[in-house]
Structure formats: C-alpha cells, structure tokens
Amino acid sequence: MSVDPRIARVLAEGPAVTPWIELAGGSFEMGSDARADELPVRMVTVDRFAISLTPVSNVEFAAFIAATGYETLPFQSDERFSAADQPVVGVSWLDSAGYCEWLSELLDRDCRLPTEAEREFAARGGVDHVRYPWGDEPWSDGLYTFGAAGMDRPPPIGSSPPNGFGLFHMGDSVHEWCSDWYSRAGYEGQPDLNPHGVEDGERRVSRGGSWRHRVKVSRIAARSSLAPERRYNDYGMRVYSSI
Numbered sequence: 250m251s252v253d254p255r256i257a258r259v260l261a262e263g264p265a266v267t268p269w270i271e272l273a274g275g276s277f278e279m280g281s282d283a284r285a286d287e288l289p290v291r292m293v294t295v296d297r298f299a300i301s302l303t304p305v306s307n308v309e310f311a312a313f314i315a316a317t318g319y320e321t322l323p324f325q326s327d328e329r330f331s332a333a334d335q336p337v338v339g340v341s342w343l344d345s346a347g348y349c350e351w352l353s354e355l356l357d358r359d360c361r362l363p364t365e366a367e368r369e370f371a372a373r374g375g376v377d378h379v380r381y382p383w384g385d386e387p388w389s390d391g392l393y394t395f396g397a398a399g400m401d402r403p404p405p406i407g408s409s410p411p412n413g414f415g416l417f418h419m420g421d422s423v424h425e426w427c428s429d430w431y432s433r434a435g436y437e438g439q440p441d442l443n444p445h446g447v448e449d450g451e452r453r454v455s456r457g458g459s460w461r462h463r464v465k466v467s468r469i470a471a472r473s474s475l476a477p478e479r480r481y482n483d484y485g486m487r488v489y490s491s492i
Contacts, residue, residue: 267301267309267406270415271492272370274298277377279369279444280436281470288435294442295366299490303406303417304336304425305348313348316355324482329402336406336423336485342453342477345426345486352488362428363489365472366444368456372420372469374413380468382412382419393421393458393465403460403483421466423485424455424473431474452476459483 274297280290307330313319324330324339340348345362352360363371372382379385387393392404403422411417429446431454436444446454452474458467461483467473475484 267303267306269299269301269490271299272297272414274370277370277373279366279470281468283468283470284472286433286435286472287470289437291436292441293366293444295364295370296443297492298363298367299492300363300367300371300414300416301488302411302415304423304485304487305340306333306406307331307335307337308333310337310340310348313351317351319344319347323480330482332405334405334407335403336418338403338423338482338485339480340426340484340486341480342426342475344480348486349488359491360488361490362426362486364443364445365427365429365454365456367489368425368427369469371414371416372412372456374416374419376413381466382416382469383410387466400460400465403485419457420469421458422460423457423483424459424475424481425457425485425487427454427456429454431472455484 274295276292276294278290279293280287282288282290314321322337322339322344330338349360349362373379374382381387392400393409406422407417409418409421412419430448430450431452432447432450439446455473455475456467458465475481
C-alpha cells in the first residue's frame with residue numbers, strides 16, 4: 250500500500266502540520282435527491298478558504314497532547330489505530346474543536362472545522378455534478394471496492410488517489426467532523442451565501458466514508474452525524490482555515 254511521497258516526507262520528519270492548499274471558493278450545486286436530509290438541492294456560494302491535504306494524523310494529534318497535556322484518546326493504546334501514518338481516530342467533535350483552537354495559536358491563523366458547504370465544495374475537486382470525489386462510478390478494485398473484505402484498521406493517509414484539488418480521502422478512510430449542527434430537515438431555510446447549518450441541535454454533522462463499513466466510500470453529498478461528545482474508531486478530522 251503506497252503513500253504519496255509528500256505525505257510520507259512530512260510524517261518522517263516528526264511532529265509537523267500536513268501541507269495546506271488554498272481554494273478560491275465559488276458557487277456550486279449543493280445537496281442531492283438521494284435522501285431527504287440532502288434536500289433542497291440548490292446553488293450555494295462559499296468564500297475562499299484553506300484546507301489540509303489529509304485528515305489529521307496521529308503524529309499531528311500527538312504533538313497537541315504533548316504540548317497541552319490533553320487526555321489520551323481511547324484508541325491510542327491499540328496498535329491497530331496508533332501508527333504515525335494513520336489518521337487520528339476516536340476524536341469527538343469537542344476534541345476536534347480543542348485541537349483547532351490550539352493549532353490556531355500555534356500557527357497564528359484561524360484553524361477550524363469546516364461548514365458542510367465548504368466540505369462538499371472541497372470534496373467535488375472542481376468538478377460539478379459528480380457522485381464521488383473522482384467521478385460517478387465507485388472504485389472497481391482495491392481496498393475501497395464495494396463489498397470488499399473488511400479492514401481491521403484505517404489505512405495510511407495518502408494511500409488512495411487524491412481528488413481534482415489534490416486532497417486525499419475526501420470520500421474514504423474516516424468520517425470527518427464539520428462545524429454544523431445536523432438537521433433532519435436538510436438545508437431548509439439556510440442562506441445561499443456561506444451556509445452554516447441550523448443554530449442548535451443534538452448531533453454534529455460529519456462527512457466522508459469509513460474504513461470499517463461495507464460501503465467504505467461515501468458520495469460527496471452524503472451526510473452522517475453523531476453527538477459531539479462521542480468517540481468512534483472511524484471518526485477523524487481535517488483542519489480548515491479562513492483566508
């Protein structure tokens with residue numbers, strides 16, 4: 250299982266921050282008619298923002314724990330989930346927000362979780378009207394084939410092809426937390442410019458696929474959600490930043 254050399258280099262150098270790219274933002278058709286909570290489908294616009302190439306790795310989160318004394322995550326003692334080149338898992342939404350706050354101070358920039366709109370824009374990779382980050386058809390071979398044998402751990406970051414923006418794992422690997430509260434009513438009443446979800450709720454939105462599901466790759470518009478304090482071994486995070 251090969252890892253993109255850019256990612257391998259960062260991991261080999263010790264605690265570091267995965268490279269960022271800046272996206273110009275723009276307008277796109279958000280949502281789908283596949284499920285009621287992905288409606289209404291409409292044109293939305295997001296401002297420019299920056300995004301890390303991969304989900305946060307164990308190496309990166311370990312630096313946060315070492316610097317702050319933050320509690321060790323529940324899966325860190327399990328060798329299936331503790332390799333340096335894996336995405337950190339078992340992070341709750343609250344853990345993720347704490348990491349972003351620390352990283353904001355460290356890098357002197359506004360680090361945060363994305364809105365759903367930003368996450369969907371980034372996942373599309375600059376291509377409109379596609380189901381997956383690479384096109385309309387699911388992968389037909391490899392780890393993420395539909396119905397492929399189950400994994401017992403997330404694969405290394407950078408081990409599957411990037412999308413059109415050069416972003417890794419926008420539809421596979423781990424669920425990634427978003428800043429938005431989840432609503433079963435979908436996007437009703439949300440603005441078309443920089444939509445940000447409902448004002449309150451019980452569950453936070455997540456996006457992306459899961460290494461442990463039978464269907465391991467997620468559609469771009471698909472939504473999932475979880476209570477913000479919960480920690481699962483297929484939940485990770487990715488950092489975004491306003492520009």
